[in-house]
Amino acid sequence: MRRDGPRRGQRGRRPPTPAGRIRRLRRRITLLFALVSAAGLVGMAVIAVHADDSSWRAQVDADLKLRTSEFSADLRYDEQGALEYPDPKEGVYDCPPVTLFTGTGGQVTPLAGPHRPCLAVPGPALQAVAEAAGRDGDLVRATVTAANGHRLRLSAQAFTGPAAENADGVVVAAVDTSGNLDDHERLTVLLGVACAVLVAVSALAGHWLAGRAVRPALTALDQQEAFFADAAHDLRTPVTSMRLLAETGLRGEADGREVLRRTLRQSTRMSELVDDLLTRARLMAGAVPLDREPLRLDQLVDAVVADTPAEGHRVTVRAEPVVVLADASLLRRAVANLLGNALAHGHSPGEPADVEVTVGADGTVAVDDAGPGVPPEQAKSLFERFRSGAGSSGLGLSIAAWVAHAHGGSLAVERGTRGGARFLLRLPVQKQP
Incomplete structure (x- = not known):
């Protein structure tokens, strides 16, 4: 009859010893501790990064809105309804750069802009965001990339004339957000490195704590092995003596009463030894209440x-x-x-x-x-x-x-x-x- 051989992958593998299973449990506890710590730290880092990103973007938009609102509030109309605006040479358009567009609906044209701008804002981007604000009659924001690779944030706000029927023009302000993005990226990298370090530290701490937790079990196993070894040695002596006495009695080489007397003495000794072994085992297990x-x-x-x-x-x-x-x-x-x-x-x-x-x-x-x-x-x-x-x-x-x-x-x-x-x-x- 054909027997199935050992499965592939199990051939040559020995079952783990109790100490091996405890050490494997220690590794699993360490891994679980590290994974839980990593999940918690990464989750908090993601929340912190998202909060920082939302915070600086909201602050930039608020500053831009304040800039366009203040500029719109400074615009005046004369008695004939003509728009009066500051002279660009006065520098009020320069930083953050502000561009004034006039027109209704989606048809707007630049009227005044910065004389010495601190930022070079792409003209097509300015035109596009101004047309969107004039068409919608509301606040419009956009993010564009300048020629030097910097990221710019644009905010366009429409304003109305005396008739207050349609938007009479649009004020567009811009700001460079590259510094904010760099700070945000540095924070992201810092949090990533901190998470990695903390996960490594938590893994080491988990490994140490798991070692402390399984150390009593390993000690108990060592004591148990030593106990079994010595118990086997101590039980072997009276058992061997009783066997020799039985063989001697069967061969008739000694007086039967003497053989029985010595056998009784050995059995009494064995009984006491077994009682001591059981008491010792109960004491080691802590099963003896006081x-x-x-x-x-x-x-x-x-x-x-x-x-x-x-x-x-x-x-x-x-x-x-x-x-x-x-x-x-x-x-x-x-x-x-x-x-x-x-x-x-x-x-x-x-x-x-x-x-x-x-x-x-x-x-x-x-x-x-x-x-x-x-x-x-x-x-x-x-x-x-x-x-x-x-x-x-x-x-x-x-x-x-x-x-x-x-x-x-x-x-x-x-x-x-x-x-x-x-x-x-x-x-x-x-x-x-």
Whole structure:
């Protein structure tokens, strides 16, 4: 039976890892952040450019209208109805240049113009806009290009004679808008550059913020991978021991009762290890709520010591009455882990452990043993992550440290007075009312 091979484009591609998917999500967040910022900035830039263009054009038209209106207001008619207008040599036509046309309807002819104009306005353009204003009897505007390439704005306004029936003439004013256009183009370029810079800055900021956002997820993945690796190592030891015991019992090479006894001991150890693993996973996920209540720390320590099988070891308790506000079950677990660690490692091989537990009035629980102690180079990182070794998973110390920090306390290790390790669990003491 024929099997379909991998599709084109998917051949040789591996599925992304969880860390790869998170990094790809970071890139997508960065791109989305940049696109949203670009859309907003470009939109505001377009509005600003359009507003600036409308503003300067409206200002130019208003100035031209004022110029033609003032000039029209200065025109006079004598008693015979003849038009009287200023002499061009007086300079009133020169800047902005004004041209006076006379005639009715669309038939107008130039009557007076600037003597020394500051602008060279094309004659055909002046004639065309004047004819349009005379024909319509209203204000007419137009934009033309001069011989030197400058853009000119023309405004033609019709005026009426004494009869006030038809337009008697037209006044045309002109102004050079090249400076306004240059300023507008500079503003457009400036806003474009500013938008590009701001989009780049927003992309960098989005990349940084996305990195901050996904960093806990990447850290959790690293912790999870380390957790699975160490958990697999710790579970492999009791499983292998139980398998060897089962094979030995099947071959009949050992006493059956002894095999069952050792199997029971290994299964108990595995059960405790699995319980520690589940507790550690819940603590890492933040799924363990704290049920704080006032409790006697000295009584809790006495109960933990009484419930812990010593198996030939010696445990001495010296406690002072003290009340702390804590979660009883979690605190009991932390003290039990410290005591179990001291009983397991706080003695020389083949010798019973001698452990001393001290509860101080300041909310400190000190667990001293007479074992080999903890090397100074390992003391700082002992509680950062669980460690395997000497037949122990090391999860107990990690759980105890988390419980201490969750209650606002701390867990530290130092060299004891008897040469062994001294674990100090500090908890805040409840203030008396």
